[in-house]
Amino acid sequence: GEDVEQSLFLSVREGDSSVINCTYTDSSSTYLYWYKQEPGAGLQLLTYIFSNMDMKQDQRLTVLLNKKDKHLSLRIADTQTGDSAIYFCAEGSNYGGATNKLIFGTGTLLAVQP
């Protein structure tokens, strides 16, 4: 079945760039998403990329997609302490119009050191 994998933990210093990586197995993925979860809260959609794109930039966030290697990354420039959270990668596909079920990775805990 489909699988999404992420590393469990990343520690960076404030002001540095953070790069969170994700690999997925479903070659028919249509959309790929990044979510952020702060302690005790639900998941907040940060950004998404369609599978026919290589890169998407949104302010401090840059998403890179290598479809050949099924590899997705999220780069956060000038990382701040407020960026400390768990980041989830998710992939989704449309199968003939059936409901799109997102498959989530287990999340990467980003710790930003002041």
Place this chain on the structure above:
Amino acid sequence: DVKVTQSSRYLVKRTGEKVFLECVQDMDHENMFWYRQDPGLGLRLIYFSYDVKMKEKGDIPEGYSVSREKKERFSLILESASTNQTSMYLCASRGNTGELFFGEGSRLTVL
């Protein structure tokens, strides 16, 4: 902005009790989902619904049921709560480009 509201942020129940978790969305979305989140296991799909009165099992439906009587409301029911159902429960509705919008979560503790 899409708003997904879960009725209870924190609940404490006893083993064997019936538990209702309610979720309401205000964007007229057709698809709604219930996940549970546990440390080290990520998000696991319990049930989803693609229309009123329609439901489908997710990956871990055992011990749960759902109700979708109105488009905006999707309820998760634990008929007889057990300690292994202690978890964070997340409701979501699906937008037009497939993204999910989540509620704030309901943390359930079963004693």
